[in-house]
Amino acid sequence: MVLGIDKVLGDSAMARLSDELIGRIKHEVSLVRLVEAKGFTLKPHGKDYVMCCPFHQDDTASLVITPSKNLWHCMGACQEGGSVVDWVMKTEGVSFKHAIELLKNDLPHLAAESNESPKVVKKKYKAEITAHLSL
Ligand SMILES: [Zn+2]
Numbered sequence: 001m002v003l004g005i006d007k008v009l010g011d012s013a014m015a016r017l018s019d020e021l022i023g024r025i026k027h028e029v030s031l032v033r034l035v036e037a038k039g040f041t042l043k044p045h046g047k048d049y050v051m052c053c054p055f056h057q058d059d060t061a062s063l064v065i066t067p068s069k070n071l072w073h074c075m076g077a078c079q080e081g082g083s084v085v086d087w088v089m090k091t092e093g094v095s096f097k098h099a100i101e102l103l104k105n106d107l108p109h110l111a112a113e114s115n116e117s118p119k120v121v122k123k124k125y126k127a128e129i130t131a132h133l134s135l
């Protein structure tokens with residue numbers, strides 16, 4: 001049995017969020033790209049990036065983004081932090097499931113190695129999901 005790709009990535013997949021999909025989104029959606037796509041300005045800081053935290057009154061660029069871990073953390077007043085999913089939940093004011101939905105749609109554009117066209121990414125997904133299911 002092969003699960004159709006549309007069942008995994010389609011609009012009706014809300015109720016079928018798998019741990020695998022969530023894991024992939026957390027790893028493959030580039031936080032740096034996501035943040036920049038939303039119009040924030042990042043400043044390189046060693047291996048990390050810093051920016052003014054949008055979640056508290058911040059003039060000192062307290063928010064640190066670590067691309068190697070794909071995580072963010074505010075070192076200032078609010079001490080918030082997390083993954084791309086937490087970022088979307090907080091910036092968009094949406095639920096976990098809704099954040100996954102939004103990121104799933106963005107995934108082909110925001111994937112870390114997005115030289116690949118969305119079509120190729122989709123193909124890759126299908127292959128991996130198929131492999132996963134046949135275990
Ligand atoms: Zn903050």
